[in-house]
Amino acid sequence: MSSSRFVLEEPIAFLRWLAAARQAGWASFDDVEVAQVFAVAATAALGRHDGRERLVLPPASATGAARFAHAIGLDEVLEGDSAREPAEHDRTVTMTRIRSYGQAESLARKIVGLLLPTRPATDAATLFWWVLVELLRNVVQHSMDPAGGIACAQRNDSGPYAGSPALQVVVVDNGIGVFEAIRRTQPAVLTPAQALVRALEPHVSGTFAEGHSGTVHNAGLGLFFISEMAKRTRGRLFLATRGATYLLDRSRSPSTQPTVTNGQSADYPGTLVVFETALDQVGSYDEIVTGIQELAASRTPQRIVHRWLRFEQPPAAVARVLVEVAAEDTTAAHEFSSQHLEPKLLRRESVALDFVNLRVCTQSFLHALLHESVRLAWARKVPMYVVNATPTIRRQLEFVEGYSLGG
Numbered sequence: 001m002s003s004s005r006f007v008l009e010e011p012i013a014f015l016r017w018l019a020a021a022r023q024a025g026w027a028s029f030d031d032v033e034v035a036q037v038f039a040v041a042a043t044a045a046l047g048r049h050d051g052r053e054r055l056v057l058p059p060a061s062a063t064g065a066a067r068f069a070h071a072i073g074l075d076e077v078l079e080g081d082s083a084r085e086p087a088e089h090d091r092t093v094t095m096t097r098i099r100s101y102g103q104a105e106s107l108a109r110k111i112v113g114l115l116l117p118t119r120p121a122t123d124a125a126t127l128f129w130w131v132l133v134e135l136l137r138n139v140v141q142h143s144m145d146p147a148g149g150i151a152c153a154q155r156n157d158s159g160p161y162a163g164s165p166a167l168q169v170v171v172v173d174n175g176i177g178v179f180e181a182i183r184r185t186q187p188a189v190l191t192p193a194q195a196l197v198r199a200l201e202p203h204v205s206g207t208f209a210e211g212h213s214g215t216v217h218n219a220g221l222g223l224f225f226i227s228e229m230a231k232r233t234r235g236r237l238f239l240a241t242r243g244a245t246y247l248l249d250r251s252r253s254p255s256t257q258p259t260v261t262n263g264q265s266a267d268y269p270g271t272l273v274v275f276e277t278a279l280d281q282v283g284s285y286d287e288i289v290t291g292i293q294e295l296a297a298s299r300t301p302q303r304i305v306h307r308w309l310r311f312e313q314p315p316a317a318v319a320r321v322l323v324e325v326a327a328e329d330t331t332a333a334h335e336f337s338s339q340h341l342e343p344k345l346l347r348r349e350s351v352a353l354d355f356v357n358l359r360v361c362t363q364s365f366l367h368a369l370l371h372e373s374v375r376l377a378w379a380r381k382v383p384m385y386v387v388n389a390t391p392t393i394r395r396q397l398e399f400v401e402g403y404s405l406g407g
Contacts, residue, residue, distance in 0.1 A: 003033055004017060004031060004032045004033055004034075004065075005032075005033055005034040006032060006034065006035040006036060006038075006039035006065070007034065007036050008036055008038060008168060008236050008238060008274055008276055009160075009236075009249070011038070011238050011240070011245075011247060011274070012245065012247075012261075012265055012266065014035075014038075014039045014042070015240060015245070015265065015266035015267065015268060016265070016266045017031075017032075018042065018043060018046075018266065018268075019266040021043075021055060022046065022053075022055060022269070025054070025055065025056060026055065026056035026057070026058065027043055027047075027055055027056075027057055028057070028058055028060045028066070029043075029060045029063060029065045029066035029068075029069045030060040030061070030062040030063055030066050031063075032063060032065035032066070033063055033064065033065060034064065034065055035065035035068060035069065036154065036156070036168060037072060037092070037152050037153060037154040037168055037170055038152075038168065038170040038172075038238070038272070038274040040065075040068065040069045040072060040074060040095070040152070041095055041150050041151075041152040041170045041172050042170070042172045042240075042268065042272045043055070043057065043069075044057070044069075044074055044077050044078060044095060044150055045149070045150050045172045045173060045174050045270060045272075046174060046269065046270075047078050048078075048147055048174065053174050053269060053270075057074065057078060059075075071092065072092050072093070072094050072095055072152060072154075073094035073095045073096075073152075074095070076094070076095075077095045077096075077097065077150060080097075091115070091154060091155050091157075092115075092152075092153070092154045092155075093110075093111045093114050093115060093152055093153045093154070094152070095150050095151070095152040096150070096151050096152070097147070097148045097149070097150060098136050098139055098140065098148050098149045098150070098151050098171070099140070099147075099148035100140060100148075101137060101140055101328075101329040101330060101331055101332075102329055103136065104132075104133050104136040104137050104140070104328050104329070105133055105328035105329070107132070107136060107151060108129050108132035108133045108136060108328075109129060111128075111132060111151065111153050111169065112125050112128050112129045112132070115128075115153055115154070115155045115167055116128075116155075116167070116279075122282075123282050123283065123284055123285035123286075123288075124167070124277075124279045124282040126285045126359075126360050127229060127233070127277075127282050127285050127288065128167055128169060128275075128277075129360075130225075130229075130285075130360070130362055131169060131226050131229060131275050132151070132153075132169055132171070133328045133362055134222040134223075134225065134226060134362060134364065135151075135169070135171035135222075135226070135273055135275070136149070136151060136171060137222070137328070137330065137364060138171070138222060138223070138273075139171055139173050139175075139271075142175070142176075142181045143173040143174075143175025143176065143270070143271060144175050144176045145173040145174050145175035145176075145270065147173075147174065148173070149171055149172055149173035149175075150170075150171070150172050150173070151169075151170070151171050152169075152170050153167065153168060153169040153170065154167075154168055155167050155168075156168060156276075161278075164278045164279075164280055164281075165278065165279050165280075166235075166276050166277060166278040166279065167276065167277065167279060168274065168275070168276040169274070169275050169276070170272070170273065170274045170275075171273050172268075172270065172271065172272045172273070173270045173271055174269060174270035175270050175271060176242075177192070177241045177242030177243070177269075177270060177271055178192070178195050178196050178199050178239075178241040178242075178244070178271060179191070179192040179195040179196070179241065179242060179243055179244070180242070181195075182195040182198060182199055183195060186198060191243070191244070191262050191263075192241065192242060192243025192244035192262060192263070192267075193243070193244040193260050193261065193262030193263075194262075195244070196239060196241060196244045196245075196246050196260065197246070197260060199223050200223050200224055200227045200246070201224060201299075202221055202224040202295075202296040202299050203221070203296075203299070203403075221296060221363050221364070221367075222362075222363075222364060224292075224296065225289075225292055225296075225363065226273075226275060227248065228291075228292040228295065229275075229277075229288060229292070230248055230250065230275060230277065231248065231250055231254075232288050232291065232292070233250075233277040233278075233281045233282050233283075233288070234250045234251055234254055234277070234278070234281045235250060235251065235275065235276055235277030235278070235281065236248065236249045236250070236251055236274070236275070236276040236277070237258075237273075237274070237275055237276075238272070238273070238274040239271070239272065239273050239274075240267055240268035240271075240272040241267065241268060241270070241271040241272070242267060242268070242269060242270070242271075243262065243263055243267055244260065244261060244262050244263070244267060245259075245260070245261045245265065245267055245268075246258055246259070246260050247259045247260075251278070285360070285392075286390075286391065286392040289392055289395075289396070290391075290392060290395055293363075293395055293396065293399050296399070297399060297402065307401065308374055308377040308378050308382070308383055308384060308401065308405075309370075309374065309377075309383075309384050309385075309386055309397055309398070309401050310383045310384070310385050310386065311385075311386050311387075311389065311394055312385065313385070313387060314350065314352040314385035314387070315350075318349075318350045318351065318352045318385060319344070319349070319351055319352065320351075320352045320353075320354050320387070321340055321341065321351055321352065321353055321354065322354050322356070323353050323354060323355050323358060323369070324358070328361070328362060328364075328365050330364055330365060330367075330368035331368075333365055333368040333369040334368045334369070334372075336369065337368075337369050337370065337372060337373050338372075341373045341384075342372065342373055342376055345373060345376045345377055345380055345382050345384075346376065346380065348380050348381075348382050349382070350382055350383055350384065350385060351384055351385070352384075352385040352386070352387055353384065353385065353386050353387070353389075354387050354388055355386065355387070355388045355389040355390070355393055356387075356388040358390075358393065359390055359393075360392070360393075361393065361396075363396055363399070363400070366393075366396050366397060366400050367400050367403075367404070370397070370400050370401070370404065371400065371404045372404075374400065374401045374404050374405060375404055375405060378405055
């Protein structure tokens, strides 16, 4: 009987198994005793038929891992069918393909809602939603995988998780990998390991050169925020991408340092990102985000900034614009800014942004919404007013302004 156990505590064992399976051209979970959701999703991402990767996954049912893989939709995702409902709504989420920005927010909300049905408005639910949206958006923006990525999740509450349930979320693709994405704009990055470490730093992206203020759709903060969230909640973060792996495991000690490989062991032919945190380790979401923003700001090049976002009631004649998340679609946020904010600013007309009923949104969404607008407000010397913003969203907006005005 097989004793293979693919758990996030020791993910390299799974990558070695997968490397042998790829060499053989087929893989079966009948050889595995336990496989957490990240291992199933990462294997499924390679069982495709478009020429990028061809890993045959024959039907299997002899072990618990094989039955688990079937239960979370392995057959459906290989055939390209729609994800079916999971058998246990509060424990697993079936695997789903992600191909467009428009799917990110709704899929993240669905996953969190299924796994935390009794705690939809908790800090933990908000944090996991945030992580999922950023990871899903990264797949669409950076992977260049025509099949998109695969998202899945599970809630673990037995064995080593007994007494302290943890949520594990995974997003995986068979795309170009972090090194290829980063080195286009970061010529000093020479190895996959360097690229992976750099990708976890603030203001680093494959879409703009180092030292710049980013593009409308990318501020280079997503993976930095996610890695800091793992650190501040004593969680685990695992990244495996062409040529390198990164494992941060703070579950036992808050001072544990990450382990990085660079061609020294098996990697992944694409990008695999896994985030796991015990629910009772998530404190105040607002405090977590504020602390990360302060750290990011301390690592941002100093710039001369005059505040053009004013957090006060606007004059009566100023038009109010209701801000809505728009499915966390950064393209839609930029289009909204182009159509409704920038024309007014060009005419030197102030505008008031109303964040009523909006408690949480990602930094990427606010960056897409205001990156160009605050520059235009500065150029035309026209203030933009902000009303009904929570303290956390206000700090996020202040960060966007400080970052975008420096260029």
